[in-house]
Structure formats: C-alpha cells, structure tokens
Amino acid sequence: MHSLNVELGERSYPIEIGSGLLGNPQSLQPHIRGKQVCVVTNETVAPLYLPRLLDGLSGLDRVDTLELPDGEAFKTLDTVNRVFDRLLERRHNRSTTLIALGGGVVGDMTGFAAACYQRGVDFIQIPTTLLAQVDSSVGGKTGVNHPLGKNMIGAFHQPRLVIADMDTLATLPQRELAAGLAEVIKYGLICDAPFFDWLEANMPRLLEREPQALAHAVERSCRDKAAVVAEDERESGRRAILNFGHTFGHAIEAVQGYGNWLHGEAVAAGMVMAAELSRLRGDIDAALVERVRTLLELAGLPVAAPEGMGSGQFLDAMAVDKKVLDGRLRLILLSALGDARIVDDSPREQVVEALNCCGAP
Numbered sequence: 001m002h003s004l005n006v007e008l009g010e011r012s013y014p015i016e017i018g019s020g021l022l023g024n025p026q027s028l029q030p031h032i033r034g035k036q037v038c039v040v041t042n043e044t045v046a047p048l049y050l051p052r053l054l055d056g057l058s059g060l061d062r063v064d065t066l067e068l069p070d071g072e073a074f075k076t077l078d079t080v081n082r083v084f085d086r087l088l089e090r091r092h093n094r095s096t097t098l099i100a101l102g103g104g105v106v107g108d109m110t111g112f113a114a115a116c117y118q119r120g121v122d123f124i125q126i127p128t129t130l131l132a133q134v135d136s137s138v139g140g141k142t143g144v145n146h147p148l149g150k151n152m153i154g155a156f157h158q159p160r161l162v163i164a165d166m167d168t169l170a171t172l173p174q175r176e177l178a179a180g181l182a183e184v185i186k187y188g189l190i191c192d193a194p195f196f197d198w199l200e201a202n203m204p205r206l207l208e209r210e211p212q213a214l215a216h217a218v219e220r221s222c223r224d225k226a227a228v229v230a231e232d233e234r235e236s237g238r239r240a241i242l243n244f245g246h247t248f249g250h251a252i253e254a255v256q257g258y259g260n261w262l263h264g265e266a267v268a269a270g271m272v273m274a275a276e277l278s279r280l281r282g283d284i285d286a287a288l289v290e291r292v293r294t295l296l297e298l299a300g301l302p303v304a305a306p307e308g309m310g311s312g313q314f315l316d317a318m319a320v321d322k323k324v325l326d327g328r329l330r331l332i333l334l335s336a337l338g339d340a341r342i343v344d345d346s347p348r349e350q351v352v353e354a355l356n357c358c359g360a361p
C-alpha cells in the first residue's frame, strides 16, 4: 500500500492507494470520529462493492446506506436533496460521517451534501473509477451541475480520508478507464513532463490494466494534484492549472447534454483545443501538439469537437466558465511540456482558429 498526504494544515488528510483496502476495518475506522455513518453510492456500484465496504464498517453504532441513480444527468440539487432526506429521516447529527463509494459523480455530490448538512460534517472518499482515484476524490471540490453550466453550484470541502482500492478498477468499462486516462495525461502536460514521457511509453500497459502500471499512474497523479492543491486550496491562483482543457470540455458536456460525452472525453478534446491555441500564440510548437493528440488517441479518447458543434456554440457556453473575470475568458494554456499558466488575453479570433483546427467550424 502507498500512502500520501494532502498537506492543508488542520485539514490535511491521507490518500491510501492499494489492494484489498475496501473491506478492511483498519483502513477506515480510525478516521471515523463519531459512531454514525451514511454510505452514499449508486445503483451500479452498490451491487459490486457495497457488501465489501459494509464488512469494513462492522462494529459502528449506525451504518445507513443510500443508492442514487447512476449518471452525470443526475448530478443535480434534486439528487443531493435525497441525501439530506435520508440523513434527516435517520436522525444523523453533526458527528456523522458520509462515505462516498463510487465515481466522481457520487463523490462530488456526497462531498457537497457533507459540506451543507448541518453546516458541515465529515466525509470520506472511496473512489471506484480511475478518474475519481486520480482526480475528483482529491482536493475538496464538490458540487452539482446546472443546465446552464458545469459544477456551477458547489463548495470546497475536504475529505478526511481518500481510499483508492485498485481492485475496484477490474470491473470498470473500458470507455470509463479511458476517460480517467485523460486526467492522468493532464498532469503530465501541466506540471510533470517526465510523467508524460512515461505515459507515452506505458500507455499499452495501462490499457491492459497491468496492476503495477495503474498503481504508478494513480500514485503519481495524486502526488501531482496534492502538491498543487496544497499550494492553493481554493483556486485563487496556481490551482487553476488543473482546469487545463476544461473550459472547452465543460462547454462540450453542457451543449451535448450531461452524460453524452463523458467528462474525461470532453477534457481530452478540450486539451487538444488548448494545445492548438498555445501553438497559435507561439508558445509551443506543432510537434508537441501532435504528441498530445497521439497520446490521447492511443488512450482511445476523442481529439476533436463533437460533430455539428460550432465555434459559436463553444464561445457561448464558455462565457459562463467560472474563471471568467470582468467578462474576459481566462484559459489555461501550455508554455512548454509540463508547464501551464493562466492566460486572459487570447483574441476571440485566435480561440475560434484553435476550435477550427479541432473540427469546430
């Protein structure tokens, strides 16, 4: 087992990465402060992993469970309200701990419920998708979507513990594995050039789910993310680099309808758009853009805009991005492999040209 720490003073917490962690009371129970927990999961993950997790929780006074409907389309306030209903029906108090068992959708909503319930209770992340293990379970961004924009309602609320049990990846559909690889590749691009080189050499091993390769990718990604979050917990500066590809990607998710393009797929295409824009500004060369495209394609990810989605639709949807300041788009662009920065002076025509390069007329 590998253990990392997210260093945030009194809000610091461990990320435990390994095999056989789910049903082990020793990995979980020392981190549960009260004697009550509510496990929030979904209808797909519950039959696969809830019984094993419940073994790891035996001995507590109260263990309630809640199964939410599955899918990005259900990442809404209405669904979070079902968590509040369950907690109130079962008289959970401020000493309760919510446990998110599932992918990023369950994690983001459970974290948001934990941030709000009785003004804030503990929560633990048990991510079961690659994307959630390498990204969404770490860093404390929680929330839900709005029809007009992705993750528009939310809160920063750090978990007390993250447990990434690598065994859960065995049942993940290949399309979901690829979606997680998009965020893994993101770390190489924004802050870890040697990791990008490693990914180029080892992508076939990851796609074959070789345990050592997957464990290395999860650990390295979590390490990279934890370092950025420790520097800037609430995204007042550097943390925004974790949004590389996301302004374009969130536009795709919203315009296509939540769940039609997976988050990781939309981010993959968005990263190519951001790389093209970086090239048009003269910051990186065409050879690096090709490396980005090639690696994403090798991972089985889309590298162009959805069919029929034009640059006008992109720009409209991108105008609600949370990074917009005084009406100006702020985009995360590359200065080099492994080096990203926030840019607020890209002319509209150049953004349109980058979109054109990626198949959006």
Ligand SMILES: NC(=O)c1ccc[n+]([C@@H]2O[C@H](COP(=O)([O-])OP(=O)(O)OC[C@H]3O[C@@H](n4cnc5c(N)ncnc54)[C@H](O)[C@@H]3O)[C@@H](O)[C@H]2O)c1
Pocket: 042, 044, 045, 048, 070, 071, 072, 075, 102, 103, 104, 105, 106, 108, 128, 129, 130, 131, 132, 135, 136, 137, 138, 139, 140, 141, 142, 151, 168, 169, 170, 171, 172, 173, 176, 179, 180, 263, 264
């Ligand atoms: N908070 C953050 O920092 C952050 C970071 C990145 C992404 N996100 C959010 O995360 C969400 C995407 O998360 P995701 O990619 O995990 O999607 P997801 O939560 O929808 O899970 C993908 C699918 O896999 C299923 N599943 C989960 N674990 C499984 C397993 N072990 N075996 C088989 N099936 C399994 C789920 O039921 C779902 O159908 C998006 O809403 C995105 O905005 C948040």
Ligand SMILES: O=C(O)C(=O)C[C@@H](O)[C@H](O)[C@H](O)COP(=O)(O)O
Pocket: 135, 138, 139, 141, 150, 151, 183, 235, 239, 240, 242, 243, 246, 322
């Ligand atoms: O943790 C972060 O910070 C991120 O930006 C990680 C992203 O991968 C993630 O998709 C996040 O939810 C995007 O946040 P948003 O604030 O841009 O909606």
Ligand SMILES: [Zn+2]
Pocket: 135, 183, 246, 263, 267
């Ligand atoms: Zn993301």
